[in-house]
Amino acid sequence: MTSPRERLAGQQAQLLKALLAGGEAPAGFDAGRLHIEANVLRNKQSRLAAYLRPDLAETLGDRFGALFREYAASHPKTDAIRARAYADAFGTWLVERGEVPKPPGRLARWLRRGS
Template identity: 60%
Template sequence: MSRADLARQQAELLQALLSDGPAPSGFDTSRLRVEANVLRRKHGRVLAYQRPEVAEALGERFGPLFAEFTASRPKRDTERSGAYADAFVEWLIANGHLPKPKRGLRARLRRR
C-alpha cells in the first residue's frame, strides 16, 4: 500500500469519526458511530476542563448543548482543542445560551 493510499484511508476514517462521514471500506458503520460518540464525549470533557467557567455556567445544560454544537460543527482533524473550545463559546453566545462577555474575554477569543 502506498503512502498516498494510506493517507487517503486515514482521511476517510477521520471524516467518518469527526464529521459523520460515510464509513470507509472495511469498517462497520455502527461501530464507527459508537466510536464517534465516544470521541465527541471526550472532546466535551476536554472542553469542560479547558473552560471550567463555561461548564459551571451551563450546569446540566452543558452536555446537551455541546452535543447540539458538535452535530452542526464537528471538530476538524487539524483544529486544536483550545480553538474548538473558543468556537463553542462563541456559538453559545451567538445562540443566547451565555451572555455576551466583557471586553477582555472577547479580545482573548479573537487572539486564538
C-alpha cells in the same frame, strides 16, 4: 494513478470523517462500532472542553453536553485546531446563538483573538 501513501491518506480521511463528522463508514469498517467510537470521542472532547472552559460548563449546567455535541457535529475538530482554541470557538458559537451572555471587556477581546 495514486501512490500507496495517497490511498492510505484518503482512507484515513474517510475514517476521520466517519468518526468526527458523521460521515459514512469506510469499506471494511462496521458502521455500528464506528458510531459507538464516535460517541466516545465526542464525550472525550466534551469533557476536555468543560475542563478548558469551566465557565461554560458551569453556566450551561446539564445543557453543556448536548450543546457541545451539536457544535461538534457541525464543526468537527481537525488537527489544525488546538483543543483550547476549539473550546474557545465553542464558546463563541454559544454567544452567537444566545446560549450564554457575551463575556465582558477583556475576556471578550481575548476570545476574539483566539478565533
